[in-house]
Amino acid sequence: MLNATDYATYINSQNIAGGTVPSYYFDGNDVRFYQTGTTGAAYNPSDPTTYSVVQPTDWQNVAYHQAKSENVALNASGGSDNTTYYLSGGYKNIQGIAVGAGLRLGTFRGSLISKLTDRLDLNLVVGGSMGRNTMQQGGDVLRGTGNGNITRDALSSQPFILPPNAISNDENRTSVYSWLNDYDDITTNGNFNGSLNLKYKLSNVFNYSVRVGGVNSYSDRGRWFGTSLFPGYNNNGSLGITNARNTNYTIENLLGFNKKFSPVFKFDGVIGATYDTYSTLVNNYTGINFNIYSLRTNGLALANSITVATPSQLDYQISSFLGRANFDFFGGKYLATVNFRADGSSKFQKDKWGYFPAAALAWKLDQENFIKKINFIDQLKLRVGWGITGNQSISPYSTINQFGTSNISYADQNGNKLLAATTFGVANPNLKWETTQSDNLGLDFAFLKSRISGSIDVYRKTTTDLLLNKSIPPSNGFTSLLVNEGSLRNQGIELSLNGEVIRNAVVKFSLSGNIAVNRAKVINVGQPIGQFGANALSAFSGSAIGQSFYQDYTNIFAAGYAPGMFYGYKTAGIIQNLSELNYTASDGTTKSTTYAIIAGGGAPKVGDVKFVDVNGDGVVNANDRTFIGNPNPNFTYGFGLNFSYKQLTLSTTFYGVSGVQRINANDYFEDQTIGNSNIKQSVYNNIWTAQNPGNTTPRVGASSITVITDRIVEDASFLRMSDVTVSYTLPDKITNKLKLGRTSLYVTGKNLLLFTKYTGYDPEVNSFGFDGLRQGIDWNGFPNSKSFILGINVGF
């Protein structure tokens, strides 16, 4: 981002292009701000009342800091012959890198395993936690609303504190300080869980077990926006309170069977029935219009207007019948497994039940005599599997039309509020399970006294009846509908290898690595072929990502293509000469291409971004949209090493993704030469001028580009050192003297190295991860922190 001097020069160049006087003047190292656009006195270098000297500020330094965290845990275990116990407790205090963010969490867990009689075993587990989480990420992080967030303000704000004589407008009135001083987002939560498992041995062959378990949790969140932030400014203080209660109970009945029929054939299996019930109730309250702001998240009672929303209830149940059988021939040389389950979900109305069979075969080649003869082979196992699984992860009540009173209200002629009932969306009573068929073939191997080991897997997964929250035409009154539509195939190869390079009593050195290649393809989308920009496709589009700009969809799901391909306009640098726009029209004359997608596109100018007229009709419009990128990687990989010398251990892991692209939507602010937003230094240096006609950044004063183009598609391949740890274990001599158990000291560094060409904070950000129809997009992504951990493990 630009410093104060460069930023001031940049804004002045915008003023000059716009025919107004400069906003900034320079005197030595001082940058002086003059408020243009008023009827006040003109800038006068010898009259300090006409200007103010700005105070340069690096907002990223204000917003983020080096955070300290602590984490302590205590475990104890013991018992007698028939009964053992395990207890643990922990406390974490983690500071976030954004100033003010942090988490405090206390946990406990206990378990008891007891043999009550010869035939009856008991296993009891209880656990719980309590915590308080303070977040600093901001308002609506995602859509392009005026609410903004700290990440955006830290990057886009002018690099100094706004002088007092500046007229506040919608672009500059929020600063990083507003977030630090006038924003609270505090969640307190707690969780209690327990389960009891009783296993009764009916005979040598049959056993019966029953397990009951439950989880009960709460999460209470308060978000306060003071008046220096948009939601607070617009509503004279804005407070949102969310109280969530979750409960979940499980009952399982399983009948087990286990018998060795002959020396060469063993059989075991289980049949059972399970029932799970999940309940969630979220109460929402909004308070606005405050006279007193000081109680912040605790001040709901001080709001002049309080709204109680229709509670969000998300209850569902799953009932299952299952059976599994394992066959073992010739002492494990040939293994076969057959699985079957029937799952019923309350979320579906007509087709509640899904039936999911699976089977697998394994052949331990290393137990065959012809392999045993080969000395260097220690292990060789061939696996083949087939199965069908189901997915029902949609919101409950998606098949039922409901009315609520919290979307909208009306009023009577005296201005009194009237309740109004409206529907929430279009219900789809036809929903059913989404299913995935998987086929895989694998080989596990170990050679040379197991110093080299690894596995290789080939798989294919075909998902049909995809449960999608599809965009539907707004002419329906709603913009999304949950459907079962289309099918998708993933196929690939995964390879992992481990090698122990040195293995002796003093030094151990091992290396490991893995690589995975996956190819995803949309098989069909259940749509007829239609025109999508320049291409005729059977496809459906993703969701629009922005509101006032980037209103177009970014991803497309087209049969025959990878899912979520980026779709938009192609560009070709900057217009250097208007003759580049010439094309031969159908009447044989030479005409100049126009752009229907930007303001002033009827007559593009030298220094504007050059768009590609894909269909060659002389106008760049929605018909020229095409594929501009792919958010799916070519391959992912990882590697690590582990080195130990006596008591000292060094280990590290790396992982990376190659051949992946990402939409860096932040470029709307950082890569365009419009408005008051601060921009990247590299963008500033390459601004097109007649004297310095670059080919990457348009001239100052060029129209903003509000459509999705390949200019914001970036290579997001990366290699990250995710973890490096050095640890030292105290020698027994010392620990014995101190009467301690195994004790070690360690230092860990996380995310210390990142190799990437991506220009956003983090190539792994996926801002809309929750929405399958908006993928691979970085919208105000939060930076990924580097951290160092200093630890000690002590055994007693």
Add this chain to the structure above:
Amino acid sequence: MKKILLSLLIIGTCVNYSCKKALLESPAYTLNQQTLFTDAASAQLALNGCYGDLASQGVYGQALFMISEMGSGMGWLKKTGDELSSLNIIASGGGGFVPMLWNGLYQTIGQCNIFIDAAQKSSLSNKANMIAQAKFIRALCYYNLAFIYGGAPIKTAPTTPETTNVAKSTKQQVVDQVVADLVAAEADLNTTQADASVPSKVAANAMLAKVYFLLASADGTGSPNWAIAEQYGNKVFTILNNNIPLESNYASLFDVNNRTSKEAIFKLNYSTLGLNTAFNKGSWAFSPLSSTLKGTHFDVRGASRAFYSYFKKQHTGDPRIDATFFHVSYPNASTGAAITVYPTVTTYVQTGYPFIKKYYDPNQVGQISSKTNYVYRYADFLLLMADVENELGKSGTAVTYLNQVLTRARTSVTPAAAQPLNLTLGAQAPTPALAGQIVDQAFLRQFIFDERLFELFEEGHSFMEARRRGISYLGQITARHNAQADAIAGFSMPANNWTEYLLPTSTDGLTKAMLMPIPPGELNTNTALTIKDQNPGY
């Protein structure tokens, strides 16, 4: 121990045995069609939903007046990539208001469809009148679609998963739907209503007159639609015994405390406690900086210099000018100090425009205002009937209607203002700006066209009014805009956010400006539409 085991076994088995029942959904915190439509009071909640969506910021609470006033050719919007006031917007542009209005209109239509369907199936005793109200609301939505976007998909039944893609109907078909709903509503609405926030037979007939008036205006002289407009309009005169109620003071129409004006044919109510988008955003959108004590304001929207100047030139001293604009200067609400604006300020700065006043609410808090919005008022009706009668050769009647509106404007202040003076058929026009012209049919055609722009400016009609007589009349507005003497310097400074746009004057440019584009969100997702369905020029 065996007993415990046994009891657990029983629990487990029972739960599994009753799984069929256990997998049934029964949401406990929401309402459903059965519970809502059992009695009139609860069904009224669902009808309030239709009104609420119509009044919300998706339609009359914001998007409609943004499109209508800023996109008319007579509004000014700060340049921030939001080119609504340039009349040369791009399909994905318009600052988000093009899709916002489209979506808001269809959201309201969707709720009306659900209401009408459920009410028809119910056994509610007063369902006919309630359905008529919903049909009136639906008609208003299709009316705005037809005259702002042109052809559009028509939906008259609740959406099901099978019916999400509906092809575009022609503008005529959309108008036919408006007429069908209004005629059906007229049959079951009450003849009159004490408060105009509930539609009456008067409102339905007056709307029908307006629909045919707009169709006739586009056809021009000799259109059979003039007579149909007259026919519906005369029903209004009959019901009201030829006594059309006007407020005595024009400015009092826009007094925030005047919630039940007798001049309203149909209006929408707002509450300061409105949920989500259920408040009037007009005061926030248009009132200038520091004009209220507790409201938030930005000087980013106003009237164009050209329109303001034209209004002042035609009717110098017209009391409506003070009621319509913050001009010359206005007081800072907290200090009382005068803040100067156009025409006192003529440079290209925040305050270089006359600001819009009809939405001004001194009680605005944050963005929130509860000021009443007029959807349709009697002065509008009188002026349209004047045009109708003039086209039907009854210019005398036209002048009578017209003079009622002019008289009210002139006598809004005491003593009465000098302008606008009444017209006399066959005599010279009394307005100095029109000196020498004789009041005849052709004169009245132009005079009424302008008079409607003046009288109704800022009230959500300007887009249609500027376009109702086609591109030649729209071209008058844009030509006047481009010739505004003190704005010419501003047109050449494209990167100064506070200047004005040069407006289109070519046939292609004006043809494009006649309609708003179908939003990309609809074209991208509706498989029954192709890019060929997009309006000309986009």
